Amino acid sequence: MSVVLNFRSHLSELFAQALREVSPESADTSILIERPKQTAHGDYACNLAMQLAKPLRKSPRDIANALIAALPKTDFIEKVEIAGAGFINVFIAPAAKQAVVNSVLTAGAGYGHGHVGQGRKVGVEFVSANPTGPLHVGHGRGAAVGDCLCNVLHAAGWNVTREFYYNDAGVQIDNLTLSVQLRCKGVTPDDPSWPDSGYRGDYIADVANAYMAKETVEADDQHITGKGDVEDKEAIRHFAVAYLRREQDLDLRAFQVEFDVFSLESALYTEGKVEATVQKLIASGHTYEQDDALWLRTTDFGDDKDRVMRKSDGGYTYFVPDVAYHLEKWKRGFVRVINEQGSDHHSTITRVRAGLQALDEGIPKGWPDYVLHQMVTVLKNGEEVKISKRAGSYVTLRDLIDEVGCDATRYFLAARSPDSQLVFDIDLAKSQSNDNPVYYIQYAHARISTVLAQWGGDKQALHTVDLSVLESDYEKVLLQKMIDFPTVIETAANDLAPHQIAVYLKDFAADFHSYYNASRFLVEDEQVKLARLALIAAIAQVLRNGLSLLGVSAPEQM
């Protein structure tokens, strides 16, 4: 039997052929192959007959019969049935499914990877926190979702660049500088003179102390030493930004998130990119002066009102460097750019896209893409937690990692649709029990590792075993689940929905645990034993591959 595993696309082709024969005039009808929810409905189902009923003015069942008769013969299909209103249900031959075990063992860490990305360049920007304090839970969600999305896109064949954009220019940095300076002078947030816009967290005092003690910080590309001069605002600014960038780097490292590129807003100014963008926009004819300010007519591109580019005090608003930054990305050759941000930034989308359209550089209208995640609430002992010791007004990512660990934090933050608000229950994430889905999945992997270790045989030998005895309902389900994995990755990449990986894994782990409880692996019968061991070895591989997409470890024992 020939090895076919992409049953979905194969069936799609077969049905297309049948369609051309049955109804050539409908040949352009899109053919949807889906997985039925119930096993009684077969392994795959096609609703083509129902779609054609109206245009052909025939009953769906008659069309279904004709389609089945015209379906090219192939050995991976066991039988085809008509059911319900006119569904065509396809049952795959057991041997064809069993072949997935070998594919998984052979492909190893590469199993599940696909080519829809065709090696094209995609830039994913995420986290992009202002360097004004430690990362908070929201940044954590961005980091988890963004990193997982990158992994998924990579697995789907995209050439991914991970990018972090520092807003290290602008008013918030002035506020930071002032706050640190005041701390250097011994003024605290309790003092009546502390400005409303000042940063109040304890970490500001840490920055001030380090500056006064003339400490040196290393932030990725630079070494900055505190000058200790209370009056030198420029020196304080440099030091504070470097100090907090280092702090964020450490948070990210603890979260096991790495970036390929760090872009600085300040560099866009010093390199003249901002000014050049402004000149281009003026030349484009979409700007005008009013009230001593320069405006961009974003209403030409779908915005509900025009936006100020240059304030009356001469400074630019944040979206100008944003447009300059995205123009740079375009020039760097990203056919696709995805920005993962908190939903509180959603108003920038229209503005940035409008600015890019106004430049008339041939940038597509919907470019760049955005994935916006909703707010995170942290729960502990059934109550909402709003503050941390160090940051004062918010819960830091570091607090979560320290309390519940990197794996659980990543899982919980990435496992839900970004569109939904998220409740992070610290007690649940910490619990080492069946309450906790992370351990549930990892536990499945650990159980398999133990069995394989106890067997102690040569794993290479599992590549060539006879799999025909894998016929139980448990085994059929697990085989099909593994066959589904590449499609899950592809769909998650297309939908920009990395949480689908987490959902899949939990489901898959549940199927395994049921199987584990119902079966024994180290049995007398050598053929049965080897077949089952090959199966669970493949399951462990898929679990590893899936967990690695989430950035979660797959322990050998727990």
Place this chain on the structure above:
RNA sequence: GUGCCCGUAGCUCAACCGGAUAGAGCACCAGCCUUCUAAGCUGGGGGUUAGGGGUUCGAUUCCCUUCGGGCACGCCA
């Protein structure tokens, strides 16, 4: 008031860009460890998918509307 996201079991969430009887976990009830990890498994109760219209063979999904929650509406980022 305007725009975006959301509303699914008591709680936290799924549902493959319209499919068949809406699924998991927690919690609750009843069971399963002298045999490969019980961080597990098996069974049970629990739903008018916020309400109301519409589109069609078929709607949690698409459209309209009402209600409720979040976010954003600045010459802030």
